[in-house]
Every structure is written in C-alpha cells, then in structure tokens.
Amino acid sequence: xxxxxxxxxxxxxxxxxxxxxxxxxxxxxxxxxxxxxxxxxxxxxxxxxxxxxxxxxxxxxxxxxxxxxxxxxxxxxxxxxxxxxxxxxxxxxxxxxxxxxxxxxxxxxxxxxxxxxxxxxxxxxxxxxxxxxxxxxxxxxxxxxxxxxxxxxxxxxxxxxxxxxxxxxxxxxxxxxxxxxxxxxxxxxxxxxxxxxxxxxxxxxxxxxxxxxxxxxxxxxxxxxxxxxxxxxxxxxxxxxxxxxxxxxxxxxxxxxxxxxxxxxxxxxxxxxxxxxxxxxxxxxxxxxxxxxxxxxxxxxxxxxxxxxxxxxxxxxxxxxxxxxxxxxxxxxxxxxxxxxxxxxxxxxxxxxxxxxxxxxxxxxxxxxxxxxxxxxxxxxxxxxxxxxxxxxxxxxxxxxxxxxxxxxxxxxxxxxxxxxxx
Amino acid sequence: xxxxxxxxxxxxxxxxxxxxxxxxxxxxxxxxxxxxxxxxxxxxxxxxxxxxxxxxxxxxxxxxxxxxxxxxxxxxxxxxxxxxxxxxxxxxxxxxxxxxxxxxxxxxxxxxxxxxxxxxxxxxxxxxxxxxxxxxxxxxxxxxxxxxxxxxxxxxxxxxxxxxxxxxxxxxxxxxxxxxxxxxxxxxxxxxxxxxxxxxxxxxxxxxxxxxxxxxxxxxxxxxxxxxxxxxxxxxxxxxxxxxxxxxxxxxxxxxxxxxxxxxxxxxxxxxxxxxxxxxxxxxxxxxxxxxxxxxxxxxxxxxxxxxxxxxxxxxxxxxxxxxxxxxxxxxxxxxxxxxxxxxxxxxxxxxxxxxxxxxxxxxxxxxxxxxxxxxxxxxxxxxxxxxxxxxxxxxxxxxxxxxxxxxxxxxxxxxxxxxxxx
Numbered sequence: 001x002x003x004x005x006x007x008x009x010x011x012x013x014x015x016x017x018x019x020x021x022x023x024x025x026x027x028x029x030x031x032x033x034x035x036x037x038x039x040x041x042x043x044x045x046x047x048x049x050x051x052x053x054x055x056x057x058x059x060x061x062x063x064x065x066x067x068x069x070x071x072x073x074x075x076x077x078x079x080x081x082x083x084x085x086x087x088x089x090x091x092x093x094x095x096x097x098x099x100x101x102x103x104x105x106x107x108x109x110x111x112x113x114x115x116x117x118x119x120x121x122x123x124x125x126x127x128x129x130x131x132x133x134x135x136x137x138x139x140x141x142x143x144x145x146x147x148x149x150x151x152x153x154x155x156x157x158x159x160x161x162x163x164x165x166x167x168x169x170x171x172x173x174x175x176x177x178x179x180x181x182x183x184x185x186x187x188x189x190x191x192x193x194x195x196x197x198x199x200x201x202x203x204x205x206x207x208x209x210x211x212x213x214x215x216x217x218x219x220x221x222x223x224x225x226x227x228x229x230x231x232x233x234x235x236x237x238x239x240x241x242x243x244x245x246x247x248x249x250x251x252x253x254x255x256x257x258x259x260x261x262x263x264x265x266x267x268x269x270x271x272x273x274x275x276x277x278x279x280x281x282x283x284x285x286x287x288x289x290x291x292x293x294x295x296x297x298x299x300x301x302x303x304x305x306x307x308x309x310x311x312x313x314x315x316x317x318x319x320x321x322x323x324x325x326x327x328x329x330x331x332x333x334x335x336x337x338x339x340x341x342x343x344x345x346x347x348x349x350x351x352x353x354x355x356x357x358x359x360x361x362x363x364x365x366x367x368x369x370x371x372x373x374x375x376x377x378x379x380x381x382x383x384x385x386x387x388x389x390x391x392x393x394x395x396x397x398x399x400x401x402x403x404x405x406x407x408x409x410x411x412x413x414x415x416x417x418x419x420x421x422x423x
Numbered sequence: 424x425x426x427x428x429x430x431x432x433x434x435x436x437x438x439x440x441x442x443x444x445x446x447x448x449x450x451x452x453x454x455x456x457x458x459x460x461x462x463x464x465x466x467x468x469x470x471x472x473x474x475x476x477x478x479x480x481x482x483x484x485x486x487x488x489x490x491x492x493x494x495x496x497x498x499x500x501x502x503x504x505x506x507x508x509x510x511x512x513x514x515x516x517x518x519x520x521x522x523x524x525x526x527x528x529x530x531x532x533x534x535x536x537x538x539x540x541x542x543x544x545x546x547x548x549x550x551x552x553x554x555x556x557x558x559x560x561x562x563x564x565x566x567x568x569x570x571x572x573x574x575x576x577x578x579x580x581x582x583x584x585x586x587x588x589x590x591x592x593x594x595x596x597x598x599x600x601x602x603x604x605x606x607x608x609x610x611x612x613x614x615x616x617x618x619x620x621x622x623x624x625x626x627x628x629x630x631x632x633x634x635x636x637x638x639x640x641x642x643x644x645x646x647x648x649x650x651x652x653x654x655x656x657x658x659x660x661x662x663x664x665x666x667x668x669x670x671x672x673x674x675x676x677x678x679x680x681x682x683x684x685x686x687x688x689x690x691x692x693x694x695x696x697x698x699x700x701x702x703x704x705x706x707x708x709x710x711x712x713x714x715x716x717x718x719x720x721x722x723x724x725x726x727x728x729x730x731x732x733x734x735x736x737x738x739x740x741x742x743x744x745x746x747x748x749x750x751x752x753x754x755x756x757x758x759x760x761x762x763x764x765x766x767x768x769x770x771x772x773x774x775x776x777x778x779x780x781x782x783x784x785x786x787x788x789x790x791x792x793x794x795x796x797x798x799x800x801x802x803x804x805x806x807x808x809x810x811x812x813x814x815x816x817x818x819x820x821x822x823x824x825x826x827x828x829x830x831x832x833x834x835x836x837x838x839x840x841x842x843x844x845x846x
Binding site: 067086088089092094096099100114116117118119120121156157158159160161162163167169170172176177179180181183184185186188189190191192193194198199201202205206209348349352353354355356357358392393394395397400401404405406407408409410411412413414417420421 | 490509511512515517519522523537539540541542543544579580581582583584585586590592593595599600602603604606607608609611612613614615616617621622624625628629632771772775776777778779780781815816817818820823824827828829830831832833834835836837840843844
C-alpha cells in the first residue's frame with residue numbers, strides 16, 4: 001500500500017475529529033463535500049473553505065481556556081483535544097493602545113496587534129498550528145510548504161516540536177535570517193532557484209506526487225487559512241468582546257484579510273459580539289501591488305505582477321485570494337492602497353519610535369498604508385483603527401541596515417559621551 | 424535648580440508609590456534606608472536590595488490580572504497603577520513541557536521557560552519594565568544603560584513606548600542584530616570602544632554626572648533586578664502554583680539566579696505556594712566562567728576574567744552578583760558548570776531540533792550546561808528540571824552561520840527536489 005493510500009485508509013478507519021468543522025464548500029458555487037485534505041473544488045475549480053456546525057460557544061469558556069489560540073478551538077477546524085498534542089501553541093499576542101502613533105498620524109485611536117510575540121515571531125505560527133493539528137488528524141506525517149520566509153520558520157519549528165519531518169522550499173533570494181531560522185530546526189530546507197511564484201508552483205506539483213506530505217498552504221490550505229481567524233477573535237476579545245471599527249491588514253496571498261472578515265462574522269453569528277459594522281483595508285507594497293491595482297482600477301480580476309519590493313513576505317505576484325479581498329474590501333466599505341519601499345522603511349521607523357515595536361517590512365507596509373489612507377481621508381480619523389503587525393523586524397534587517405545605526409562611536413570616557421550627545 | 428535636585432524635590436513633594444516595596448537593605452550587613460534611586464550602601468558598600476511589606480496576596484487576584492508581569496504587581500516595587508502607564512508589558516511567556524528534549528537527555532521531565540516571546544525577545548524586557556515603572560515614580564525622564572545587547576533592545580523599546588529619551592551604551596563588537604534593533608527606536612545609541620566591563624564602568628561614571636538619567640542597571644538597579652523574580656512567579660503559577668524541583672539559569676551578572684531564588688522564597692512566604700525544596704544551577708560559557716571557576720575551586724571570591732566566548736550576552740568578566748550566586752547555589756544544593764562554544768552551538772541546535780525553539784547563544788549555554796550536569800549525575804534525572812531560555816536565536820545568528828544552512832539549492836522542478844532529498 002502506498003503511503004498516500006495508507007493516509008486515506010487511516011482517516012477512513014476512525015471517526016474524523018475536527019471539532020466544529022462540518023464540510024468543505026467551494027467559494028464560487030457553494031458545492032459541498034466531506035472534510036478531506038483537498039483544496040480545490042473539482043466542479044467549479046474554486047478554493048474550498050471550511051463550514052461549521054457551531055454549538056454553543058460562550059465567552060466564559062474561552063476566557064477559561066489556554067493562553068493560546070486553542071482557547072478558540074470551538075471555532076476552528078481542529079480536534080477537541082488539540083491542546084494535548086505537541087504544537088507551538090501560538091497566539092494571545094499583545095493588542096497595544098498606540099496613543100503616540102495615533103497622535104503622530106493625527107487620529108483618535110490606534111490599536112496595534114503585535115504578532116511579533118508568536119513563537120517564531122510572525123502570524124504564520126497561527127495558521128501552521130491549525131494546519132498541523134488538522135494534518136495530524138488526517139494521518140499525515142510530513143509537514144511541508146513553499147514560503148517567503150515566515151512560513152518556513154513556522155513550519156520548521158512546528159514540525160520539530162511535533163517530532164515530524166519537514167520539507168521547506170524557499171526562493172534562493174530569501175533573507176539570511178529567515179534561512180537560518182528555518183535550517184536550525186533540522187528539517188529538509190531546500191533553496192530553490194526562482195521567485196516565490198516558481199516555488200509555489202513547484203509545491204503544488206510535489207503535493208500531487210507525495211500525498212503523504214501535508215503542504216500546509218496547498219493540500220491542507222482550507223484548514224491552515226482558518227488559523228488567521230484567531231487574529232480577529234483575539235482583537236475582539238481584547239477589546240472587551242466587541243468588533244473594531246477599522247482594520248488595516250497586509251496582503252500577500254490575500255487570505256489573511258478574508259479570514260479576519262470571516263472571524264468577525266462568525267463571532268457575530270454565534271453571539272459572542274454584537275455584529276457592528278467594520279471596515280477592512282488592504283496594504284501592499286507598490287513593488288508588488290496587484291490587488292491595489294485592481295481595486296484602484298475598479299476591476300474584479302487581479303492581473304499578476306512580477307514582484308520587486310523589500311517587503312518580501314508580501315511579494316506574491318499572483319495572489320490566490322486577490323478577488324475575494326476585492327469583494328471583502330468593497331463590501332465593508334474599505335480600500336486597498338500601496339506604498340513605496342521608502343515609505344515602508346519610514347513606516348517601520350515610525351512604529352518603532354512611537355511605540356517601541358520593531359516590525360518587519362510587511363509591518364512597515366501596514367503602517368505606511370494606514371498613514372496614506374488617513375492622509376487621503378479614506379480612513380476616518382475619528383474612528384478607531386487596528387493595525388495588524390504580522391512579522392518581526394529582526395528578520396528583515398538587511399533592508400534597514402543603510403538607514404540606521406549608532407549615533408556615534410566613542411572612547412570609553414564621559415567627555416566623549418557628552419560630546420557625542422551634545423555635538 | 425539642577426535636574427538632579429529637581430528629581431529629588433519632585434519625589435519628596437508627593438508620596439512615593441512603589442506598591443508593597445518598603446525599604447532598601449544592604450545585602451552584607453542589613454543596613455536599612457528609605458526607598459530611593461540608590462544602589463550601594465554607603466556604610467558597608469554592598470548592593471542594596473528592596474524589602475517589602477506584603478499585604479494579602481491571593482492566587483485569584485493574580486489570575487484575574489493582566490496577561491503580563493503586572494499581574495504580580497503586589498510582589499514588585501512598582502506603583503499600584505503601573506498597568507495604566509505606557510510600558511512594554513512583558514511576561515506571561517510560554518512554559519513548555521519538553522518531552523522530546525527530556526528523552527534526548529535521558530531524564531524524566533524538562534520544562535522550558537521560553538522568554539523569546541517577550542516584546543524584544545529576551546527576559547530583559549521584564550527587568551526594564553520594572554525599572555521604567557520605578558524610575559517614572561522617582562521622577563526621572565531619561566532611560567539609560569550599558570548593555571551586551573538584549574538590555575539595549577529592551578531599554579530602547581521601553582523608552583520609545585513611554586515617550587522618554589534613552590541613552591544606550593554598547594561595546595563596539597556587538598552583534599549587528601542587537602545594534603540595529605536598538606538604533607531603530609531612535610534613542611541615543613552610542614558604540615563604545617571597549618568590552619562590556621569598560622562600558623559598565625563608563626555607565627557608573629555617567630550615572631554620577633547625570634543624576635536625571637535612570638541607568639536601569641546602575642542607579643535604579645535594586646528595582647530593575649526585582650523584575651527577574653517574575654520568571655519564578657510565572658513558572659510557579661504555570662506549574663499549577665507549586666515550585667519546580669531543579670532550575671538551570673544562565674549567569675551573566677548573576678542577578679537573575681539570585682532573583683529567581685528570591686521569587687521562589689517570597690511565593691512561599693506569602694503562602695501562594697508550599698515552600699518545597701528546589702535546587703538552582705548556574706550556567707556559564709567556558710570563555711567567561713568566573714563563577715563556575717569559583718564554585719569548582721570551592722572559593723567565596725569570584726576572580727574577574729577577560730571574556731572570550733560567542734555567548735556575548737553572558738560575557739561579564741566581573742559579575743556583580745557572583746558571590747551571591749555561590750551562596751544561593753550552595754544553599755539550594757545546586758552547582759555551577761560551564762561549557763565550550765562548540766557545546767553552546769550544539770545546545771542551540773538540540774533545543775531547536777527537539778522542541779522548535781530557537782534560542783540565542785545564552786540559551787545554548789543553558790541547554791548544554793543542563794546536559795553536562797545530567798551526564799555528571801549532578802542533576803537528578805528522576806526529578807523535573809526547568810531551563811530558563813532567556814534570549815532569541817535571531818539576535819546571535821552570526822555564531823551559527825557556518826554551522827547550518829539549506830540542505831541543497833535546487834532547480835524549480837520535482838526531480839531536482841527528489842534527488843536532493845534522497846541523494
């Protein structure tokens with residue numbers, strides 16, 4: 001029996017426990033099928049998404065849960081005993097009231113959701129933890145991914161913690177920090193001659209050939225992507241169980257923005273919050289802004305681009321969820337905007353200077369886009385805005401190196417110090 | 424009026440609120456004096472330490488508190504409204520049951536306290552947050568420090584968040600990541616021609632000349648160092664309100680180990696835990712092991728050394744709290760051991776491979792020392808052991824670069840991937 005067949009047999013032989021998850025449904029025509037490690041509907045060729053039969057979900061039960069995303073397990077496609085298995089247990093990162101940043105941008109209130117506090121310092125720990133939990137339930141034994149870096153770190157760490165093998169494919173141009181932070185976990189890290197879109201295509205081919213590999217963002221993508229909902233859940237809980245008014249989310253594949261939306265809607269549906277209106281804004285780097293282009297061009301189709309930006313974790317030229325981002329942003333009365341690499345650097349520095357948070361280039365994109373949307377009057381300065389800071393500055397230092405450094409190098413005496421500070 | 428005199432007048436004019444903190448007491452002869460920004464007793468020249476009048480401290484109140492070290496504010500020298508002021512709000516980091524690491528080391532149970540999840544990814548956020556809170560109460564306006572790097576990051580971030588100026592002094596040999604992660608917060612970062620002990624001496628001189636500067640680890644050190652107790656508080660709470668049996672702590676100045684001990688003792692005194700026995704073990708790199716040398720030589724005096732190790736965050740050749748570490752380790756039936764730089768690298772890789780946690784070189788020292796103490800029979804394999812992982816691998820990547828990397832670089836096709844994995 002092949003490993004793929006074994007995986008399927010294992011799954012069939014016991015009752016699948018993915019918590020409240022009920023079925024997969026295609027995003028275009030709503031075709032339904034049983035839960036399985038599949039990601040495209042064979043009838044309409046659109047992406048599959050998880051649907052649920054939520055039971056009663058109460059604030060008290062969530063608040064009494066673990067200090068990680070597993071407190072929301074009754075809203076995720078994960079086994080009921082998910083917290084009993086080795087995983088990275090991410091989440092419950094800080095939501096910071098950023099008064100100094102708000103003042104610098106001339107708005108009433110900004111909140112920063114600081115996902116640099118996750119185990120490998122990006123929001124990818126959330127999606128990978130959910131993917132690992134679902135993949136374990138489906139009987140997979142190898143965790144794999146194509147990645148622009150943060151995902152590679154998260155997959156490497158989660159596989160190590162679970163005792164699984166990992167296969168991680170990254171573009172050869174990747175930042176040194178992200179390469180080393182993947183290699184250290186001792187899985188199979190392969191550097192691929194090509195850009196992220198090449199690596200992504202390669203992963204899809206490999207997923208077809210190695211059905212015992214769980215490619216977190218390919219064959220188990222419907223489960224993986226649900227992990228981003230936990231950003232929405234945490235923001236709402238941290239605000240005292242209510243939805244925020246405006247949210248700025250960086251766009252790579254576009255999945256995160258659509259899942260933040262799904263998370264907010266589900267919270268309203270199960271009665272955990274009032275279903276108050278919110279506006280979702282998408283942030284891209286001008287060097288890779290296919291969704292912003294479509295939004296501004298008032299188009300429904302996202303034309304692929306060839307990425308050229310320092311925001312490499314957002315450098316996906318053909319974003320899979322681009323059209324759904326356009327739908328979501330238009331439905332919630334938001335917008336998509338893009339900013340130059342210079343603005344990205346200034347965004348990183350502004351956030352660090354005002355709030356003491358060191359974000360990666362994607363975070364610079366989010367801050368700079370918020371600034372641009374505020375200046376253009378698209379973000380309402382009298383409403384609150386949440387910024388999703390999804391990755392860590394330590395991973396993208398190469399882009400900052402020529403812009404910052406010590407104020408001076410001095411001899412070890414007090415006169416030299418005073419001269420340097422006052423000179 | 425000088426700024427220094429102004430600071431003192433401000434403090435005298437209102438009632439000082441440092442929560443349960445009562446007095447300062449000298450560590451050698453027990454001389455008592457009022458709470459003030461002072462760090463050495465002028466009668467016996469020994470370090471000053473904070474004493475408390477603890478009121479009733481209940482588990483329920485702590486558990487209902489914020490998800491940060493401020494849940495323990497009634498055990499710290501901080502104002503009663505500490506959580507109302509902008510600070511980095513560190514703590515509540517993961518305590519991970521490390522079964523795979525325990526199996527690799529042949530012991531029953533290991534817990535990893537993973538302080539890489541703090542805002543600037545090291546335990547220094549804890550001590551700096553407490554120092555900032557106390558310094559604000561004393562009327563200071565500038566946050567300063569000499570640093571081997573992690574402290575620089577923490578001071579830069581905390582000052583930015585609080586809207587304070589900062590003056591940070593680092594040795595010019597510092598790792599690039601730590602330099603950039605300090606400079607980004609836009610305080611006054613000065614690179615000093617000298618090693619850490621030179622920089623430390625310079626800071627003590629500057630603290631005398633600029634009395635309006637709160638040097639976190641010099642003139643407000645008695646408050647600062649209490650922040651390390653929160654590691655002990657969290658471990659005990661995360662274990663279900665009990666003390667662990669054995670703990671391995673890295674030694675730089677030695678403060679952390681003595682404060683973990685103080686934290687455990689205070690928890691017993693106020694009745695939050697049973698005062699069960701525990702053993703504390705100190706970990707050093709052989710290239711800077713003055714405390715291990717004294718321990719193994721059965722001496723009470725710690726002879727300074729000239730540091731030469733990749734574990735730069737532990738490279739303090741004249742550790743201020745060295746003698747107190749010796750006392751504590753001997754009293755608790757622990758030990759101090761040191762490991763080579765090669766063992767440090769292997770320690771980093773072992774922790775990453777087994778548990779998916781990427782520690783800095785200091786973490787490698789802790790893991791490798793635990794391994795050595797287990798192999799020597801000094802750590803009991805049938806009792807549990809907690810490892811304090813106090814800093815992040817992303818900051819010390821230079822030391823790993825020649826040891827790890829991708830398994831292979833491949834063309835973007837499946838045959839190339841299969842060849843690389845199976846070849």
